[in-house]
Amino acid sequence: MIVLKSQDELGRMRKAGRMVAEILELLRRKIQPGVTTLELDRLAEEQCNKWKARPAFKGYGGFPFTICASPNEQVVHGFPNSQPLVDGDIISIDFGLIIDGFHGDSAVTIPVGDVDETTRRLLDVTKESLELGIAAAQPGGRLSDISHAVQTRVELDHFSVVREFVGHGIGRQLHEDPQIPNYGSPARGPKLKPGMTLAIEPMVNIGAPAVKVLEDGWTAVTIDGRRSAHFEHTIAITEDGPEILTRLDH
Numbered sequence: 001m002i003v004l005k006s007q008d009e010l011g012r013m014r015k016a017g018r019m020v021a022e023i024l025e026l027l028r029r030k031i032q033p034g035v036t037t038l039e040l041d042r043l044a045e046e047q048c049n050k051w052k053a054r055p056a057f058k059g060y061g062g063f064p065f066t067i068c069a070s071p072n073e074q075v076v077h078g079f080p081n082s083q084p085l086v087d088g089d090i091i092s093i094d095f096g097l098i099i100d101g102f103h104g105d106s107a108v109t110i111p112v113g114d115v116d117e118t119t120r121r122l123l124d125v126t127k128e129s130l131e132l133g134i135a136a137a138q139p140g141g142r143l144s145d146i147s148h149a150v151q152t153r154v155e156l157d158h159f160s161v162v163r164e165f166v167g168h169g170i171g172r173q174l175h176e177d178p179q180i181p182n183y184g185s186p187a188r189g190p191k192l193k194p195g196m197t198l199a200i201e202p203m204v205n206i207g208a209p210a211v212k213v214l215e216d217g218w219t220a221v222t223i224d225g226r227r228s229a230h231f232e233h234t235i236a237i238t239e240d241g242p243e244i245l246t247r248l249d250h
């Protein structure tokens with residue numbers, strides 16, 4: 001069942017989304033060669049504590065950290081660790097929190113120092129596929145319009161969309177209905193309505209789409225070892241179209 005949010009609830013989701021955006025921006029500004037993802041994890045948790053927000057991922061299904069930190073060939077759900085980031089790396093940071101009973105969830109892939117041309121294009125295309133997916137989230141449209149917009153943009157550049165992980169509804173729960181695949185034909189699935197709140201999150205590989213989960217039970221990596229990027233926003237569908245809740249200038 002897809003839960004529609006009232007105006008009051010949307011107001012609380014705006015607050016959650018804004019906090020997520022500000023914390024991700026705080027982390028983004030720290031990222032440079034030599035920084036560890038464990039440092040970023042602590043920073044995110046400290047900021048949550050200051051704002052009396054609760055990290056949404058820590059303890060979720062047993063996940064042990066505040067952020068997911070997935071470098072290079074890691075797709076999603078990587079564990080923060082004490083290994084310093086190196087010039088030329090990319091690092092995907094996924095972060096969510098809960099405040100006043102509602103969640104925000106967002107992810108970004110950030111280059112560390114100078115990255116190669118293909119990697120740069122991977123980041124641009126993945127980000128653009130998210131923007132196009134969001135633009136397709138129009139009241140009166142259908143859920144798979146989002147999926148189709150993402151896949152079309154990704155494959156235009158001959159990158160591949162990860163199938164095993166999907167976007168999701170969000171609200172009082174981190175993961176609500178519906179699931180939002182990043183691939184598929186348009187004009188299928190539930191009708192999009194004002195009051196729906198969705199986390200749209202393309203995961204895009206340079207090489208083959210196949211992924212596997214490592215022995216820690218969480219870290220998803222590409223099977224071919226090539227790089228992967230992940231961008232995510234929490235949005236609300238309004239009468240006027242999509243509103244991005246986890247954008248900084250919101």
Ligand code: MG
Nearest residue numbers: 094095105106
């Ligand atoms: Mg996320």
Ligand code: MG
Nearest residue numbers: 105199201232
């Ligand atoms: Mg998500």
